Amino acid sequence: MDTQVVIIGGGPSGLLLSQLLNRAGVATVILERGTRDHVLSRIRAGILEWGSVEVLREAGVGARMDAEGIPHDGTLITDADRVVHIDFKGLTGRRVMVYGQTEVTRDLYAAQDAMGTTIIHGVQDVRILDLDGPRASVEYTVDGQRRRLTCAHVAGCDGFHGVSRKTIPADKRQEFERVYPFGWLGILSRTPPVADELIYANSPHGFALASMRSESLVRYYVQVPLTDTVADWPDDRFWTEFRRRIPSDAAARLVTGPSIEKSIAPLRSFVSEPLRWGRLFLVGDAAHIVPPTGAKGLNLAVSDVFYLHDALIAALKGDQTGIDAYSARALARIWKAMRFSWQMTTMLHRFDGEDSFAARMRRATLAHLAESETARRDLAENYVGLPY
Ligand code: FAD
Ligand code: DHB
Helix, strand or coil, rough: CCCCCCEECCCCCHHHHHHHHHHCCCCEEEECCCCCCCCCCCCCCCEECCCHHHHHHHHHHHHHHHHEEEEEEEEEEECCCCCEEEEEEHCCCCCCCCCCHHHHHHHHHHHHHHHEEEEEECCEEEEEEEECCCCCEEEECCCEEEEEECCCEEECCCCCCCHHHHHHCCHEEEEEEEEEEEEEEEECCCCCCCCCCCCEECCCCCCCCEEEEECCCCEEEEEEEEECCCHHCCCCHHHHHHHHHHHHHHHHHHHCCCCEEEEEEEEEEEEECCCCCEEEEEEEHHHHEEEEECHHHHHHHHHHHHHHHHHEEEECCCCHHHHHHHHHHHHHHHHHHHHHHHHHHHCCCCCCCHHHHHHHHHHHHHHHHCCCCCHHHHHHHHHHHHCC
């Protein structure tokens, strides 16, 4: 079978790219390894930059987000009982939207269904071939049968463990990586949020984040050792630990309840360069991972897709300049988000075995943030999202 663009991976990157391309009349096929239920059950990111909000609206999937998402004009960064308010709106004129990745994915699936686009689930053994020829091809197995697609371009939207990045010969790509010595344990609970805004909390016991999905559903995280498993964290232990890491006035207000989801994610910074290899383009987590502290993972996937969809539409009309520029253009924004996520992670987490100097540096950074509007503006500018 022939199509214009084969998209490997039906997570947020792949679905959004398919959505934007199909709206422009470009034919695509998405090849997704998992089931639709599997993709929709993953609880991940929760914060959209305003640029992402605008891209989702442009893609025709903004209606439920605008009705049910919660705009936030600021966030709280705390150091034990010291509370620093970062006033996004006042400092940058912009805000962010609380709207979960699960909901974004659900909206994209609904829109794809309405357009009748092709999404093939349950594919195995994807192989990407002929990337330097006049047509690329992609082979895969579904329902026990080996099949083949040919296309003009392949978008690698298959996440960190996907096949796309590894298709680029090892000696033709450069990888940059930092693995952090802790993970985040996250829970979902049907309880009211402990504050109107998110709380990013540094404490002598480690980091905690109080986030939310709605007025009655919270997403809370605590920093945990990499060796811990979910079984080590019954709900009682989670609440005790979470309570002692957030400021005492918030702790006094905290409403607890049973967790309805619990998972541990390791923290990593990773970039693979370049993002293009012949007819293949890497997008989102296939090319880069940020630690979640800056809420940038999903937002970077959206900006990659935004750059690539324009470039592919132009290329299919004969103008190659956009696809030639894609890798450098996307990487310029990616590296700035890498820096911000690394800086937020360093500022807010306790590193096992760290010396007393490191703890003082964190405290001084947070004191500076409390006292300097310039420092707060810098944080706000990065958090709400740098321009595309
Ligand atoms: P993915 O969401 O990984 O989607 C890739 C898709 O490709 C998947 O559906 C997968 O099944 C499919 N696939 C993989 N291999 C193949 C293959 N060989 N063939 C076909 N299909 C394949 N970001 C934040 O901002 N905040 C958070 O709190 C946060 N928490 C996270 C927690 C976890 C556990 C993880 C893994 C990520 C988290 N992120 C978070 C990051 C954010 O969720 C990602 O940046 C975002 O999902 C990237 O979307 P993507 O479509 O590029 O990749
Ligand atoms: C959420 C996750 C993040 O990594 C973050 O920085 C903010 C919010 C969340 O899951 O809600």
